[in-house]
Amino acid sequence: MVTDEYGRAPVPHAEVRVDLAAIRDNVAELKARAGRAEVMAVVKADAYGHGLVPAARAARSGGATWLGTAVLAEALALRAAGVGGRLLAWLTAPGERFSDAVGADVDVAASAPWTVAEIAAAARETGRTARVHLKVDSGLGRSGAPRADWPALVDAALREQAEGTLRVVGLWSHFAVADDPGHSVNTEQLEAFGEALAWAETRGVRPEVRHVANSAATLALPSSHYDLVRPGLAVYGLSPMPGQVRPADVGLRPAxxxxxxxxxxxxxxxxxxxxxxxxxxxxxxxxxxxxxxxxxxxxxxxxxxxxxxxxxxxxxxxxxxxxxxxxxxxxxxxxxxxxxxxxxxxxxxxxxxxxxxxxxxxxxxxxxxxxxxxxxxxxxxxxxxxxxxxxxx
CATH class of the missing domain: 2.40.37.10 (Lyase, Ornithine Decarboxylase; Chain A, domain 1)
Incomplete structure (x- = not known):
């Protein structure tokens, strides 16, 4: 009988059944819709309850070249399970063990100069160069540097990049109302993101990937695809715009x-x-x-x-x-x-x-x-x- 780490057996009268082929095929569909952009399959929160490692492997087999988690612990669990490919973890707090991330070849995100400083210290500790994605708050009001603080964040990262402790490989943001594709806030956020990109580029930032598109934007806002899209819910065959689009309408099936x-x-x-x-x-x-x-x-x-x-x-x-x-x-x-x-x-x-x-x-x-x-x-x-x-x- 299979048990968990405490020796407890699962209940015998119920199950969560997950169709990994559906995850694989959903990612392949999203990849086709993303055009030239790469796909980051978001597997945070135990892959939306579907199972972190199996779902990640299925997403990779469907063509996802990147995986994304919120917390670092899940990114490290993927690496411990032997899951390869590029991997980004973005939700961190002061005192995070960034050295573990750097040592495990995990990209990390920064929304403030203090984060850059901690990542750089971890890179010095490990003797490896950290890969960092700088996030701008283009209008969601959640994580990300406010637009007024964006120059300070970029300059802090560039100073550390000059020292060789880190490399700025990504610039990114997140939508507030992409599930309403015609909403004016989407246009405003894309404009704000474009301005942040342009400013960073004038300072010499040459990112590998620029990314802002979530599931809804992947399906309905092609102008937001840039170099990388980050679908989450759609990977698992559910619609991020349920009042407008059914999963089958866009070639997805629930997993x-x-x-x-x-x-x-x-x-x-x-x-x-x-x-x-x-x-x-x-x-x-x-x-x-x-x-x-x-x-x-x-x-x-x-x-x-x-x-x-x-x-x-x-x-x-x-x-x-x-x-x-x-x-x-x-x-x-x-x-x-x-x-x-x-x-x-x-x-x-x-x-x-x-x-x-x-x-x-x-x-x-x-x-x-x-x-x-x-x-x-x-x-x-x-x-x-x-x-x-x-x-x-």
């Missing part, structure tokens, strides 16, 4: 499905309360089915239904879509299956990519959130089962 088996099936009379608070009650004699997954596994509590809450997230059972009935509990939730001919042990599909299966986007809509949150939240105690290839070129 994740969440499946379980009914733990109990029972008949109850009309008016029977269901789950905590009795927010839901049967309107007739009915069959209740117990699904052994809950918010401790990653099922959102907002997937509940009943008086004063949402409509309930959809679940497929024996070819029929039913909705979560009542409150989602820590380890379980209930379905009102009416008179369906179902039995304990029958498979239920929370969401997936197959015909008739509910989608992660439908779950997001039922829970008032984004598909990003739905796929990233499923807990490690649910085993990941991989289908398709994970061979790295």
């Amino acid at each position: 994740m499905s969440v499946r379980a088996r009914l733990a109990l099936v029972k008949r109850v009379p009309a008016g029977h309360g269901v789950s905590y608070g009795h927010l839901y009650a049967t309107d007739r004699e009915s069959t209740l089915g117990l699904v052994p997954l809950g918010y401790g596994d990653g099922v959102p509590r907002h997937a509940s239904s009943g008086d004063g809450v949402g409509p309930g997230a959809p679940v497929l059972v024996d070819g029929v879509t039913r909705r979560v009935a009542g409150r989602v509990c820590m380890d379980q939730f209930v379905l009102d299956l009416r008179d369906d001919d179902v039995h304990a042990g029958d498979e239920v599909v929370l969401f997936g990519g197959g015909d008739g299966e509910p989608s992660a986007q439908q779950w997001a809509e039922a829970c008032g959130t984004l598909s990003y949150e739905i796929v990233t939240r499923f807990a490690p105690r649910l085993p990941r089962t991989y289908v398709g290839t994970e061979d790295e070129p």
Whole structure:
């Protein structure tokens, strides 16, 4: 039996199934849409819940020449697993072990002069030259140097580059509303990014890659592709613009499905309360089915239904879509299956990519959130089962 690092076995009655061939093919589609730009497949947050190393290898086999993580720990885990290719980690704080990054051949990002100084110190410690991507805040208001501070960041990096401690290999930024391609903020950010690039180039910066495009921009803003695009959600077959574009419209297919088996099936009379608070009650004699997954596994509590809450997230059972009935509990939730001919042990599909299966986007809509949150939240105690290839070129 496979166990985790603490010797715990995964639950036997549910799984997160990941189609690595879908990830590979999605990346190939995104690469075709990116034109001459290279593709960085973003595998942060355990590859959006799909599994860091297997997803990274599948993305590489689909043509991603770069991989991207937020935190350095995930980049180092990829290197420890033998995953090659260019690799960028961009979310760091003071005291980060940049020497580990430099030693593992991981590119790092800087948004402020103090970051440049720490990276340079780490490079001196390791005796190797660090590769750095300088980030400008072109309008998102998150990480990145404010435009007024951009000259100071560039000059700090160039001073260290002259000393041989680092090399500025990338200039980058991030969109705020790329999921609304016609929004004026996209134009404003591209103009601001262009100005930041031009200023850096006047100072002698000659980057290998300039990059700003996320999933939505990769699909809908070709003027933003520059030398490298950074799709994340689209790698996993989900649409970053769900109100405008379905995955199939752009040649993508979802890679994740969440499946379980009914733990109990029972008949109850009309008016029977269901789950905590009795927010839901049967309107007739009915069959209740117990699904052994809950918010401790990653099922959102907002997937509940009943008086004063949402409509309930959809679940497929024996070819029929039913909705979560009542409150989602820590380890379980209930379905009102009416008179369906179902039995304990029958498979239920929370969401997936197959015909008739509910989608992660439908779950997001039922829970008032984004598909990003739905796929990233499923807990490690649910085993990941991989289908398709994970061979790295």
